[in-house]
Every structure is written in C-alpha cells, then in structure tokens.
Amino acid sequence: MSTIDEATQQAVINLCLSIADDKLFLGHRNSNWTGIAPILEADIAFSSLAQDDIAHASALYELAGNLMDETADNIAFGRKPDAYLCSNIVTKDDQFDWANAIARQFYCSNFDLLRFERLSNSSWSELAALCKRLVVEQQIQVNHINDWVKQLATGTPESKERITNALNEYADAASSMFETPYGFDLLIEQDVVNVTEDIFDAWQARIAEQLSLVDISVDFENTASENEGGRSGVHSDDFADSLTELQAVYKEDPAASW
Amino acid sequence: MITNPRIKPPIVTDELNTQEVHAFPVWEVFTKKKETDAHTHAGSLSAPNAQMAANFAREHYGQDQVCCSMWIGLRDDFKSTDACEDTYELFVQWNAGDRHVHVGQANASSREDAETKCKTEFVGDKEFYTIWSLPHQAMHAIDGDEDMIWRTTDQSYRLAKGYSKIVRQKWDAIRASKEVDDYQKEDLKDTF
Structure with missing residues (x-):
C-alpha cells in the first residue's frame, strides 16, 4: 500500500475500527465480571484479560486516529451508535452466567487471533507491525480461554451441560463476527488484508479442534453476508445498553482532560 | 437489559442443589523480574490443575510487575516427606517476613537431604529463617522468552506508578499556570 487514496483510507479506518470496537465492547462486557x-x-x-482487550482496542484506535486526525478517546467514546462497527456477539448479554461469558470469549478470542495473524502480513506496514505484536498477546488469551472450555467440559455433568448449552446459544451470534466492514473488498485488492483461506472455515476448524478434545460438537452457519449487522452499524438492544454505560462518563464532559 | 450485579444481583435458581466443588489445591508461584535476578516467591493461588495454575499465575503475578520467567509448584510438593531422587530447586527465606529466594539446585534423595545440602552449599554460617525445596520434576516453568508473560503493548495503567506520572504532570500543569506567589499566599507550597 504505497499511495493511499481516499476510498482506501476510509476502508482501512473501517477495518481498524471494526476490530477495535469488538475489543473495546468485549473488554467492557468482561470487566463487568x-x-x-x-x-x-x-x-x-x-x-x-479484559484489560488486554481494551489495551488492544486502544492501540488500534490510535492507529486509526492518525488517519482520522482524532484522539483515541474521542473515537472510542464519542461516536454516534451507528458509527460503531463491532459485531453483535461482543455485546450479547451473558446474563452473568459464567458459561456464557466463557463461550463468548472462546469464539471471539480465537477469531481475533486469526485476524491478527492474517494482518501481520498486511501491505500496510504500520498495521502489520502492530498485529505482529498483538498476535503474541492474543495467543495467551486463546490458550487461557481454551483451557477454560476444557475445564468446564470435563468438570461435572452440570458444568459440561452448561458450557455445551452456552456454546450452542452463542453459535448464531458468532456468525456476526464474519460480516465485513464497508470497503473490505478494496483492502483485499490492495493486499492490506490477505485472504488465503476463508476465515470462517479457518475459525470453525480451530473451534472444532478444541471442542473435539472434550467431545462437544456445535453447528455453525455463516449468515454474515445475508444480513446487515454490527459491522454496518446496525446494532442490537444489548449494544445500546453497553454503549450507554460506556459513554456515561465521557458524555458528562467530552472536553475534560484525564 | 443489562442486569448490573452491584445494583441487582443475578437471580440464581437451584443454588443449593449445585454440586459443591472441593477446595482446589494451592500452588506457590515464583517470579523473576529480569534475567540477572533470582526467582522470588510472589505468592500463592488455588487452581484445579497445573495448566490452570499457570494460566492464573500469569495474570495474577505476571502482570503486576515486569516479569520474564515464572515457576509454579504444588504446595504439597514443597512439604512432601516421601523419598524422591531428583534435582531439587532450593529457596531460602533469610529473615522472617522475607520472600523465599531461589539460591540454587542440589541433587538429593529426599526433601530432608536437599535441605541439608542447601545449608552446607548455600547458607553456610549465615543466619536464615526457613528453607523450601521442590523436586525439579514437580516444577512448572513459564519462560517469557518463548512464551510471553509481560506484554509488549502499553501496560503502565496496571501499575501504581503509571498513575503517579500522570498525577505529577497534572500538578506541574497547575503550577505552571499559577504564579509562585499565589501558592505561597495559599500556603500550598509544602504540598509540593
């Protein structure tokens, strides 16, 4: 990506925001625990781990912020609801059921690792350099959460039943991660995003590999291309609740310096 | 709707019928800040197995200060009196209240033997308080070189000193915006 035209720049910003928004809202949901x-x-x-997610979001907001000429804080907290590009799964209410929180994190962490691995080869060198660092940190999170799934699945009959139910309950929402932000095709053309294997297939293979260790099987269907969701700014009620909570302090005085 | 547990706790049904989990075993965790330091006792935690103990130790003791290596051992393995031919890791607590520090290794046939060797080889005539020893095969290690512990993204917000820098900058800014005389007038000088 040597020269950058306006359309590509917007697509790159959308890509950064879609990942950062996922991380920010997921970290926020998890911090409720x-x-x-x-x-x-x-x-x-x-x-x-929630702090790590928010740190990753912050690094990506800064990267996008350089192109938008805006601060990370303003991008994170100052947008209108439909300008957030996170997927629906990250804000899906876990009802304070630990199995739900683990299932959600299991799906999201594994997806984030795949994204970072792929973006480590991006033709946009700043993004590639950042993602190379994030891959190593994300791997820690993936190992941790994979162990939790294994732990719950091999604990008691009750814990196995509850994690199995949660994994199934979040399977539909997981599809929302695979919706691509506006301008994504342009990024593929420009090698900002490398597509060697379909990311849904790759993700599903990793998830299935982990679940096969504990004898659980979950069916996934990628319906992301069929309906507009979070990546297009179309959000759920759960998202609206999260956003209100997240912006409460910022909105008191957006110009305050911290 | 999000149920905020601090305002309205989540409704738990069937709580009394939940199967009780026996207390998890306790693990001792040692951390090393930099290559030239010795592993020092950081604290303990409870976990169902070594894998989860390592996951928890990484977040619990690996993130509150810079850390390049961790060792984890089951508390019971530090106390075992069974004969066990192995290389033992030796830790000395020099004074009451100090943290145990790794002093070296010794080949021994039992824990008792290991501690005797620790006294002759590493303690000598010096005063000490207690010795811990752990067979090497019972130790779980995380090497930060191959398996990251301390993160590379900005983690300063995790540390108390991460806040002191910002606080100092704020006070500097306030001071710069006011005349020194004003401070003396308000008798705030001592505060800084």
Missing part, C-alpha cells in the same frame, strides 16, 4: 467471577483467581485473570 470484576468482583463477581466464580472463583477469586478467575476474577483476577478475567479482569486482566
């Missing part, structure tokens, strides 16, 4: 996770160690570890 701070203080009430089922065991103390999970409380600390899950909060720490």
Whole structure:
C-alpha cells in the first residue's frame, strides 16, 4: 500500500475500527465480571484479560486516529451508535452466567487471533507491525480461554451441560463476527488484508479442534453476508445498553482532560 | 437489559442443589523480574490443575510487575516427606517476613537431604529463617522468552506508578499556570 487514496483510507479506518470496537465492547462486557467471577483467581485473570482487550482496542484506535486526525478517546467514546462497527456477539448479554461469558470469549478470542495473524502480513506496514505484536498477546488469551472450555467440559455433568448449552446459544451470534466492514473488498485488492483461506472455515476448524478434545460438537452457519449487522452499524438492544454505560462518563464532559 | 450485579444481583435458581466443588489445591508461584535476578516467591493461588495454575499465575503475578520467567509448584510438593531422587530447586527465606529466594539446585534423595545440602552449599554460617525445596520434576516453568508473560503493548495503567506520572504532570500543569506567589499566599507550597 504505497499511495493511499481516499476510498482506501476510509476502508482501512473501517477495518481498524471494526476490530477495535469488538475489543473495546468485549473488554467492557468482561470487566463487568470484576468482583463477581466464580472463583477469586478467575476474577483476577478475567479482569486482566479484559484489560488486554481494551489495551488492544486502544492501540488500534490510535492507529486509526492518525488517519482520522482524532484522539483515541474521542473515537472510542464519542461516536454516534451507528458509527460503531463491532459485531453483535461482543455485546450479547451473558446474563452473568459464567458459561456464557466463557463461550463468548472462546469464539471471539480465537477469531481475533486469526485476524491478527492474517494482518501481520498486511501491505500496510504500520498495521502489520502492530498485529505482529498483538498476535503474541492474543495467543495467551486463546490458550487461557481454551483451557477454560476444557475445564468446564470435563468438570461435572452440570458444568459440561452448561458450557455445551452456552456454546450452542452463542453459535448464531458468532456468525456476526464474519460480516465485513464497508470497503473490505478494496483492502483485499490492495493486499492490506490477505485472504488465503476463508476465515470462517479457518475459525470453525480451530473451534472444532478444541471442542473435539472434550467431545462437544456445535453447528455453525455463516449468515454474515445475508444480513446487515454490527459491522454496518446496525446494532442490537444489548449494544445500546453497553454503549450507554460506556459513554456515561465521557458524555458528562467530552472536553475534560484525564 | 443489562442486569448490573452491584445494583441487582443475578437471580440464581437451584443454588443449593449445585454440586459443591472441593477446595482446589494451592500452588506457590515464583517470579523473576529480569534475567540477572533470582526467582522470588510472589505468592500463592488455588487452581484445579497445573495448566490452570499457570494460566492464573500469569495474570495474577505476571502482570503486576515486569516479569520474564515464572515457576509454579504444588504446595504439597514443597512439604512432601516421601523419598524422591531428583534435582531439587532450593529457596531460602533469610529473615522472617522475607520472600523465599531461589539460591540454587542440589541433587538429593529426599526433601530432608536437599535441605541439608542447601545449608552446607548455600547458607553456610549465615543466619536464615526457613528453607523450601521442590523436586525439579514437580516444577512448572513459564519462560517469557518463548512464551510471553509481560506484554509488549502499553501496560503502565496496571501499575501504581503509571498513575503517579500522570498525577505529577497534572500538578506541574497547575503550577505552571499559577504564579509562585499565589501558592505561597495559599500556603500550598509544602504540598509540593
């Protein structure tokens, strides 16, 4: 990506925002568990992973911010609802059921790792350099969450039933991750995004591999191209609730310096 | 609607019928800040198995300060009196209240033997408080070189000092915006 025209620039911004928004909202949802996770160690570890998600979001907002001439904070907190490009799964209410939170994180973390791996080869060098660093951190999160799925699936009959139900309950929403933001085709043309294998197939293979270890099978269907969702700014009620919570402090005084 | 658990706790049904989980075993965690440091006891945690203990240790003790390596061992393995021929990792607590610090290794036939060797080889005439030893095969290690512990993205917000820098910058800005005389007038000088 040597010269950058306006259309490509907007597409690149959309790509960064779609990933960063996923991470910000997921991190925010997960941080709601701070203080009430089922065991103390999970409380600390899950909060720490939520911080990582928000740190990753922040790095991507800064990258996009350079092109938008805007601060990371303003991008993160100052947009209108339909300008957020996160997928529906990240804000799907977990009802404070630990199995739901683990299932959601399991699907999202594995998808994020795949995205970062692919973007490490991007022709946009800044994005490639950032994603190379994020891949290593994301791998930690994936290992952690894969172990949690395994743990719940091999714990008691009740824990197996609950994680199986949660994985099935979030299967439909997982499809929303694969909707592409506006201008994505242009990025493929320009090698900003490398498409060697369909990302849905690759993701499904990794998920199936983990689940086969614990004898769980979940059916997924990629319906992302059929309906407009979060990546097009069309959001659920759960998203609206999250956004209100997230913007509450910012809206008190957008110009305040922290 | 999001149910905020701090305002309205999630409704738990059937809670009394939930199968009780036995207390998880306790693990001791040692961390190393930089290559030239020795592994030092960071604390303990409970986890169902070594894999989860490593996952928890990484987030619990690996993120509150710079960390390049971690060792994790089951507390019971530090206390075992069974004969076990192995290389033992030796940790000395020099004074009451100090953290145990790794001093070296010794080949031994049991924990008792290992601690005797620790005294002759690493303690000598010096005063010490307690010794811990762990057979090497019972130790789980995370090497930060191959398996990242401390992150590369900005993590300063996790540290208390990450805030002190910002606070200092704010005070500097306030001071710069006011005349020094004003401070003296308000008798705030000592505060800075």
